[in-house]
Amino acid sequence: xxxxxxxxxxxxxxxxxxxxxxxxxxxxxxxxxxxxxxxxxxxxxxxxxxxxxxxxxxxxxxxxxxxxxxxxxxxxxxxxxxxxxxxxxxxxxxxxxxxxxxxxxxxxxxxxxxxxxxxxxxxxxxxxxxxxxxxxxxxxxxxxxxxxxxxxxxxxxxxxxxxxxxxxxxxxxxxxxxxxxxxxxxxxxxxxxxxxxxxxxxxxxxxxxxxxxxxxxxxxxxxxxxxxxxxxxxxxxxxxxxxxxxxxxxxxxxxxxxxxxxxxxxx
Numbered sequence: 001x002x003x004x005x006x007x008x009x010x011x012x013x014x015x016x017x018x019x020x021x022x023x024x025x026x027x028x029x030x031x032x033x034x035x036x037x038x039x040x041x042x043x044x045x046x047x048x049x050x051x052x053x054x055x056x057x058x059x060x061x062x063x064x065x066x067x068x069x070x071x072x073x074x075x076x077x078x079x080x081x082x083x084x085x086x087x088x089x090x091x092x093x094x095x096x097x098x099x100x101x102x103x104x105x106x107x108x109x110x111x112x113x114x115x116x117x118x119x120x121x122x123x124x125x126x127x128x129x130x131x132x133x134x135x136x137x138x139x140x141x142x143x144x145x146x147x148x149x150x151x152x153x154x155x156x157x158x159x160x161x162x163x164x165x166x167x168x169x170x171x172x173x174x175x176x177x178x179x180x181x182x183x184x185x186x187x188x189x190x191x192x193x194x195x196x197x198x199x200x201x202x203x204x205x206x207x208x209x210x211x212x213x214x215x216x217x218x219x220x221x222x223x224x225x226x227x228x229x230x231x232x233x234x235x236x237x238x239x240x241x242x243x244x245x246x247x248x249x250x251x252x253x254x255x256x257x258x259x260x261x262x263x264x265x266x267x
Contacts, residue, residue, distance in 0.1 A: 004248045007032030010083040010137075011247065012075070014066050014123060015093030017044030019198040020146070023236035024090055024243045025049075029057035031244050033088065036079040038064035040093075058083065066093045066119030072126045080137065086130050087141035088247045091123040091168075094146060096161045096200060098207035109160040116164035117171070120145050124175045124188065132184035140185025142247045145172050146239075147190045147258065152266035153227075157211050158204070165192075169258055176256030187255040189246045194234040194262030195224045201233075229264035 011028045015021040017039035025035045029052050037052070037059060039045035045061045052059035060082035064075040079086055095115045097108040124143055131141040148165040150158050172190040179186045195201050205220040214220040225231060242261045245251055260266050 004244060004250055005032055006088075006244070006248060009033040009087040009141075009247070010036070010079070010085045011088035011090065012036040012038050012062065012079050012086060013090040013092055014038045014064060014119070016090075017041050017046075017048050019200055020193065020196060020236055020239050021090075021092040022048045023240040024092060025052060025059070026055075027237070027240035027244050028088070028090075028247065029055065029059060031248070033247075034058035034083045036060050036062045036075075036083060038062045038075050038079075038093075040065050064093075066091075066122060067114045069122060072122050076126050076130050076136070080130070085139070086127075086137040087139060089123055089127040089141070089143045090243055090247070091120045091143065091145045093119055094148075094165075096158065096204060098157045098204060098211060099160065100157060100211055101159050104160065109163075112160050112164045113167075116161075117167045120168050120171055124171065128175075128179065128184050128186055131186050132179075132182075141187075142251070143175065143186060143188045144243050144246045145188070145190040146243075147172070147192050149192050149194045149260065149262040149266045151258075152192055152260065152262075156213050157208055172258065173256045180255065187246075187251070189251070189254060189257045189259065191239065191242050191246065192258055192260045192262055192266060193239045194228065194260075194265050195221075196234040196236060196239065197221075198236065224265070227265050228262065229267070232263065234261065234263060 016037035049061040151165040175188040208220040
């Protein structure tokens with residue numbers, strides 16, 4: 001049996017209704033996992049879960065506001081009820097709001113902190129409480145946090161986003177230490193995706209034009225490609241496959257690590 005086989009595992013993916021989250025949910029399901037698509041957007045979340053079921057996977061939609069503790073408690077309870085357990089949590093939900101530091105908006109920064117940092121911290125909290133010995137699932141497991149290449153490079157116009165994704169990296173490493181030392185049996189890792197032409201990724205490119213940093217969207221995208229040794233943007237499958245790896249037994253002795261999936265951009 002392949003070490004990438006996730007048959008029998010139960011996974012929850014935050015922000016799983018669209019973009020990279022949906023691709024991650026699809027990849028986990030393709031590897032054999034039952035998947036809870038957790039999202040604040042009910043329509044897209046239900047649609048993605050439905051597509052997974054149509055493909056033959058076990059999948060459910062779970063409403064979740066990652067910034068809210070009570071919402072996490074409800075989502076975990078619903079996931080266990082729908083899937084029969086929980087072994088994998090993918091903290092993917094995130095928000096990016098571009099802006100120059102000279103014009104920084106405190107409300108925008110607080111929103112990114114709330115979703116990207118608090119949301120990830122709460123995801124780790126509830127994963128630990130559920131997966132550790134004596135928890136509602138209690139068999140250990142894996143947490144994969146989605147950081148960004150923005151945590152490893154300096155790119156203009158995304159200071160707030162870069163700061164919050166750098167925080168995701170630190171949360172990951174502290175969480176891995178605590179899980180190991182306290183015997184939770186949960187591995188915690190993160191990935192640093194490069195730019196992917198999703199709705200969010202292309203909005204970022206448009207924002208660079210609006211901020212006056214690049215003359216056109218094509219120029220902004222070209223600048224990213226020029227910084228990438230592999231000479232292309234990322235694809236959703238590139239990120240999803242990395243998540244499956246870190247969630248699988250192939251990564252059984254990997255914890256507290258950050259995996260760049262950026263075509264070499266952040267080296």
